[in-house]
Amino acid sequence: MKRILIDCRRLLCPMPVIRVQDAVEKLPDGAQVEAVCTDPGALIDIPAWSRINGHRLIETRNEDGEFILVVEVVHGRHQD
Numbered sequence: 001m002k003r004i005l006i007d008c009r010r011l012l013c014p015m016p017v018i019r020v021q022d023a024v025e026k027l028p029d030g031a032q033v034e035a036v037c038t039d040p041g042a043l044i045d046i047p048a049w050s051r052i053n054g055h056r057l058i059e060t061r062n063e064d065g066e067f068i069l070v071v072e073v074v075h076g077r078h079q080d
Contacts (some may be wrong), residue, residue: 003032008042009066016042017049020071024055027073032058037067046071 006023008016016037023033035046043060046069050057059070 001030001032002027003034003070006033006035008035008037008039010038012039013041013045017045020046020069021049021053024053024071024073029073029075031073033071033073035069035071037069038065040067042069043067 004023004027006019008019011019016035016039020033020035027033035042037043037046047057047060049055050071055074056072057069058072059068061068
């Protein structure tokens, strides 16, 4: 399984979501995007974007004031 890391530190809304969206468009089903964010708004925006677009949010955690969100890519169908 392919996982890419996206550094979204110091980026404010809507940039973390845009960075995740740009990465997801280039990846196959099953790949994962790990976004490291400092904007707490990403904890709302990225899960909402994932749900609306049929991708799976598989992990959210807080490490030393950074928010890490992992999205699994699902193209062409909605999540279960």
